[in-house]
Amino acid sequence: MLRQQDVGHRVVVRRIVGVTGDRTLFTDALGELVDLTETELTIATAKGTVRVPLREVHRAKRVPAARRPHAASVIALEHAADEAWPAPVRARLGGWILRAADNWTGRANSALAVGDPDRTLEAAIDAVGKWYRERGQRPLINAPMPLAAPVNAALDQRGWASRPLTLVQTAPLAPLLAGPARTDLPPVDLADSAGDDWYAMVAEHKGTLPASALSILNGVPEKVFAHVRDTDGELLAVARGAVTGPDRWLGVSLLQTAPAARRRGLGQHVVRALAQWAAQRDAGRAYLQVEERNAPAVALYGRLGFTTHHTYLTREAPV
Known part of the structure; x- marks a missing residue:
């Protein structure tokens, strides 16, 4: 049977799916073990x-x-994503990056556990806890898998909880740009700054936007805000794009569609526009981060050609 030290590694699981007569039926699952609890295991296949x-x-x-x-490649992509989502309060712990932003989003309020923390793993976890508690925040650690499997194992032993698994997905820009553009949909307006209605739509999903959120959203030199409006000026869809890192990654974030405008292809319409913008800035690939449990979004990104590069768990210290 599998153990906690197998989390982050490739496994095969034979599962009982039924019985026909006196014959037991099985199915096999092959992939990365991303979680193991007392009642179930989770595999990224x-x-x-x-x-x-x-x-x-x-x-x-x-x-x-x-x-x-x-x-x-995991480290490079995580650093590009960190650059695209710059927490206003930052510190270094060797190669680890400590980030705080008034608790707005887990990404901007967690320690990115990649690289060497310049001390033992136990001492690094202690230092992370101290840094966040001094700021009145619950300590969080972002642990990319399989790279940070030892970190996750150590946090398991300390009783740290896990937030839902996040998929870091990537796609080349070329397929996103292939095929004719949709002319039956309103145009995508790409602006250097976001409109008030853009912020309002994001706030419906992410909660009230503190000053630190505005700092994150506007703190990247190469970023763009996508707006799609109907003929009456009502906002139908939004997204943010940012090009960062030496490899010129396009980061797609905050892609949202108004409930009444869903299932019309607006998500793909917006992503294509962001890909065109990024291609003009020498980007060649795109990435996004999506919770594995968000089935509609995962399905949409799959249709666009995104596949999972790696996963991460955001870990929470015991209260």
Whole structure:
């Protein structure tokens, strides 16, 4: 059976799915073990994330890694994403980055655990806890998998909780730009600054925007705010794009559509516009971050050609 030290590694799980006569039926799942609790295990497979109750597990074991992203590529992408979402309060712990932004979004209020923290792992976790508690915040650690598997294992032993699994997905820009543009939809207006209605739509999803949120959203030299409005000027969809990192990544974030305007292709329409903007700035690939449990968004991004590069867990210190 699998153990906590197997989290972050490639595994195969044989699952009992039923019985026909005197014959037990099985199915196999192969992928990265991203979570293991007392009642179920979670595997990130090529077709998506699978949760398996432990009572249905017939056999499970770790297997050799295959096509695992190189540590350097995970670190580079995480640093590009951090640059695109710049927390206003920052500190270094060796290679780790400590970030705070008035608790607006987990990304901007967690320690990014990539690289060498310049001390033992136990001492690094203690230092993270002290830094956040001095600021009146609950300590959070962003642990990219499989790179930070040892970090996750240490946090498990300390009783740190896990927020929902996040998929870091990537796609080349070329397929996003392929095919004819939609002429039956309102145009996408790309602006250097966001309108009041843009902020209002984002606030409906992300909560009240403090000053630190405005600092994050506007603190990147190469960023753009997408607005789609109907003929009456009502906002239908929004998104933010940012190009960062030496590899010129396009980061797509805050893609939202008004409830009455959904299922019209506006999401793809906006992403295509952002891809055109980024291609003009020498970007070649795009990334986004989406919770694995957000099935509609994951399905949309899959249709656009996004695949999971790696995953991460945001870990919360015990209260």
